Amino acid sequence: ExxxxxxxxxxxxxxxxxxxxxxxxxxxxxxxxxxxxxxxxxxxxxxxxxxxxxxxxxxxxxxxxxxxxxxxxxxxxxxxxxxxxxxxxxNKIRLPGFHRNLQTGDEGLDFIRLKPPRGHRKRLPQLDGYVEFYHQKKWRKVCSTGWDLNTASVICGQLGFPRAKAIKLAYFLTRARARKKHYYWLSNITCIGTENKVSQCKFQNVDISAYNTCPGEPLITRCIPGPKYARGNFKKGGKRRKHRKHSPQRQETIRLKVGSAEGEGRLEVMRSGRWGTVCHRGWNLWAANVACRELGFGTAKREIINSYFGAGHGPIWLTDLNCRGNETQLSDCQHGYISTSECNHEHDAGVACYVPQFNANQRIRLVGGRNPMEGRVEVKIRKRWGAVCSNDWTMKEAMVVCRQLGLGFALHSLKDVYFFPGTENITEIAMTGIHCKGDELALQFCPSDGRSLSVCGDPHRSSTPFAGVICTELSPDLMQDIPLLQQSLHLEDRPLHNLYCASEEGCLSPSAAKMDWPYGSRRLLRFSTRVWNRGRADFRPARSQDQWIWHQCHGHYHSMAEFTHYDILDLNFTKVAEGHKASFCLEDSECSPGVSPRFDCDQPGGGVQGIAVGCADNYQYNIDCQWIDISDITAGNYLIRIRVNPGTLVAESDFGNNEVICNLQYDGSRVWAWNCHIPDDFDPEILIRY
Incomplete structure (x- = not known):
């Protein structure tokens, strides 16, 4: 706007x-x-x-x-x-594949690299070398009379590294002097150290029409990478090494959530073992620089306010930040503590940081789609392009592909696709058996079986075994209402003659089929759930409307086979009872102030189903299947686990907050529930105590 x-x-x-x-x-x-x-x-x-x-x-x-x-x-x-x-x-929705072509006076200062000298192998990430800027179709050096830590820190920050390191001039200068021609553009860059990029520092332009116009030496810099980008973590070709068994694990106290690209997202900090957000009061570029460097990235491209990456939940730990820009941690800045009357989760702060360049997007492409946001996935392995096998292809792998290409989030993970071929008709399989967590830097970093065409696909099927994706810039994010769940848990002994429809939907334990219907009853653990969409796009059913299934007994359509899983676990996390909720009616039952409901399934043909941004879908405890049949479990201590979108069939920006776990005690006639929590919200020590 x-x-x-x-x-x-x-x-x-x-x-x-x-x-x-x-x-x-x-x-x-x-x-x-x-x-x-x-x-x-x-x-x-x-x-x-x-x-x-x-x-x-x-x-x-x-x-x-x-x-x-x-x-x-x-x-x-x-x-x-x-x-x-x-x-x-x-409208918030972007046109697919749109890329702005910005023209600014300092555009060359945004294209920066470190060039290794002759005789030194180029490695990714490149940590040291000559500082070069791309100007008028040439990479040009910077004239310098010495090395300055503040200037080097800003250069490294723009390259995606948190800190700079002193470097021995003799290491490079002998090779620099050996070259006959040097192209220069800038000289005497002077930074105070708190700038986020070189264009904010002082500098002078030199005559680009002549060679060797520098009275000093070309500027050189050595950077220190963040823990995620340390060279020891990568094998040849950029593949991440497995963590050594005895290497100490770094305790995170700051993280980014729900960003569509590496180095961006909603900022969260840990206090007292729990993750919380930062209010955007006082949030500026200096504070964002401190946060990005603490995260192990470079400086901040921009600071982000007004919950651009979606509203968080839980405590808001910090507000009114006053940073100088040279602090090592965000907690070192002057700050205030939250007053709920002044800040809420509509004011969550976020950042977009400079990250090291791996050129990972040049080793993957989408082919044959209707627009640049979709297509068959092809990867480059040892200078050859090949397709990806669709066996075990899920939304998590698709998320990695879209992030690697800079296309945002995954909208659909496609199996056995056929898109019209592009410039090459690729039929060879380059990767099979891929299993990603969803946050990898590239698809090549996920565990895989390598190239094994013999185990890809079914020889009897007519469709191709290729994997594909459709990407999108915005994505939903589901989260449950924990207080409602904890307060509504209770027991009910329900007669069998009231459970015929529920039995048809598979909402009872297998032992119910052996009973003398309609005599007897089942013991049900009942509860209410409220599922909010806190993301930036509407949540829609996994199936299109022509694929919805009509359930005659209940008189409604099932738009998803399973929308929520309900499980009872013992303290070793072994499942002892289970339930599920078929998503017969995804709609906006209630919305946040100022948000109008848009989805309503009480219309002919199942209506228009979904959960709009800022709205919630409620299931009250008195609805069929809103329970777990615990007739077969004995008294004792258990866990109850509620998991929304359990098969990750619908894309979300964050699957980590879909699960809620509570402690549960059952004495044979009553239940108590406490410590209901989202596991992703706490550090491991707190979870162990729970």
């Missing part, structure tokens, strides 16, 4: 709001890469602009590709003031 400014004749200018309407706003938003406009604004809603008013009386049909294709009075022909500047609010 913002005031609309357009570039024409070498200058930026505004648009007058005369005749400004939603059709013109739609054109502007599509030019910016969004799927249309939500609202058009007038009368300088976002403040008056500067410079010329370039367009007036703009009249669009809404189908134009650029705003200048609409009818208007002619460039700079207007009768307006800047208090009439037009604005827009765009």
């Amino acid at each position: 913002g005031r609309v400014e357009i570039y024409h004749g070498g200058e930026w200018g505004t648009i007058c709001d005369d005749d400004w309407n939603i059709e013109a706003a739609n054109v502007v938003c599509r030019m910016l890469g969004y799927d249309g406009a939500w609202e058009y604004l007038h009368s300088g809603k976002f403040g008056p602009g500067e410079g010329d008013i370039l367009m007036d009386n703009v009249q669009c049909t809404g189908d134009e590709s650029i705003i200048s294709s609409c009818q208007f009075n002619g460039w700079k022909n207007h009768d307006c003031s800047h208090h009439e500047d037009a604005g827009v609010k765009c």
